[in-house]
Amino acid sequence: MKVVIMGCGRVGAQLATLLDAAGHTVTVLDIDAYSFRRLPPTFGGSALLGNGIDEVALKRAGIEEAEAFFALTQGDNRNIMAAQIAKHIFNVKRVICRIYDPLRQDIFAELGLESISPTRIFADMLKKKLEGDG
Amino acid sequence: MYIIVIGGGRVGYYLTKALLNEGHEITIIEKNPIVCNTINEELGTICVRGDGCEASLLDEVGMERADMVVAVTSDDEDNLIACQIAKHRFHVPRTIARIRNPQNEILFKKLGVDITITTTNIIIEAIEEVVPTHPLTHLLTVRDKGLELVEVKIPPKAITVGKTLKELKLPARTTLVLVISKDKNPQVPTPDTIIRGGEQIIAVTPPESEEALRTVLRGA
Numbered sequence: 001m002k003v004v005i006m007g008c009g010r011v012g013a014q015l016a017t018l019l020d021a022a023g024h025t026v027t028v029l030d031i032d033a034y035s036f037r038r039l040p041p042t043f044g045g046s047a048l049l050g051n052g053i054d055e056v057a058l059k060r061a062g063i064e065e066a067e068a069f070f071a072l073t074q075g076d077n078r079n080i081m082a083a084q085i086a087k088h089i090f091n092v093k094r095v096i097c098r099i100y101d102p103l104r105q106d107i108f109a110e111l112g113l114e115s116i117s118p119t120r121i122f123a124d125m126l127k128k129k130l131e132g133d134g
Numbered sequence: 135m136y137i138i139v140i141g142g143g144r145v146g147y148y149l150t151k152a153l154l155n156e157g158h159e160i161t162i163i164e165k166n167p168i169v170c171n172t173i174n175e176e177l178g179t180i181c182v183r184g185d186g187c188e189a190s191l192l193d194e195v196g197m198e199r200a201d202m203v204v205a206v207t208s209d210d211e212d213n214l215i216a217c218q219i220a221k222h223r224f225h226v227p228r229t230i231a232r233i234r235n236p237q238n239e240i241l242f243k244k245l246g247v248d249i250t251i252t253t254t255n256i257i258i259e260a261i262e263e264v265v266p267t268h269p270l271t272h273l274l275t276v277r278d279k280g281l282e283l284v285e286v287k288i289p290p291k292a293i294t295v296g297k298t299l300k301e302l303k304l305p306a307r308t309t310l311v312l313v314i315s316k317d318k319n320p321q322v323p324t325p326d327t328i329i330r331g332g333e334q335i336i337a338v339t340p341p342e343s344e345e346a347l348r349t350v351l352r353g354a
Binding site: 053054055056075076077078080081084087088089103104107108110111114 | 150187188189190208210211212214215219222223235237238240241244245
């Protein structure tokens, strides 16, 4: 499957590595070339310098042929905007983004955006851990 | 009217000043505490420090009774998300966003932002107005269709002068709609229309084909 990942931070790089090892065709996009140091030497996909909220950069990353798009930068708004470009302009089948702010996640879930909020998940996990241990 | 301005930079500041003078009720939301303090000292306590996309803060400033939200931060993504939240969560009747990257216009309209102001295009239009030789003028964005209405001026000595339109290979999804010349009434072009120097040709084209269209009609 052809996959485009926006943001080569810890999560983006880890996901790119996993998907590449599983045989998918991966392109990672980041505005800072220094981020690509997180990709292992064995990484067989492409790393591309560019801004994921710029349609030209997304086209260069092959978004038109991509079956999945992940928006994993540090900025919630950047992720939401990129995800909506992938979904509504390029009609990518599977679009998933990270939204730290749980309230913002709720609002965009209503608008049909698939997302994961690490804040919500991690807080829940910590609570369960405490209650489970107690 | 109650208007919420998102972003207290220079645009937000002068906009607020003008709107206050017209008698509107304004709240500015600005992330930077120093900028926020300056505004409050100069314009009265109207600036709230915070994130224009955070629903709890928007509750506090009474977003649900706002008649209009104007998002004028320097980042397109922040303006888009602020307008979407205002629209879908708080049902604000009018949302206005400032855009820097002209490509984003189509996306913003598609996602429900009512009015977009693309500063880059405004400056380009001003240049086109004072520099009439500019070969291609952007006239209008066709809503939701990814198309633009443009005007191409044919120079008197262009290599295409004297050719018929059927001899030209237009870019995909491009249609010529009108030919305007000085001495005749505007005409709807046919394949046999002959290109003459000094004419203006109005066409519909996707933004990415603008350059190709210009080259086809005027020569390299």
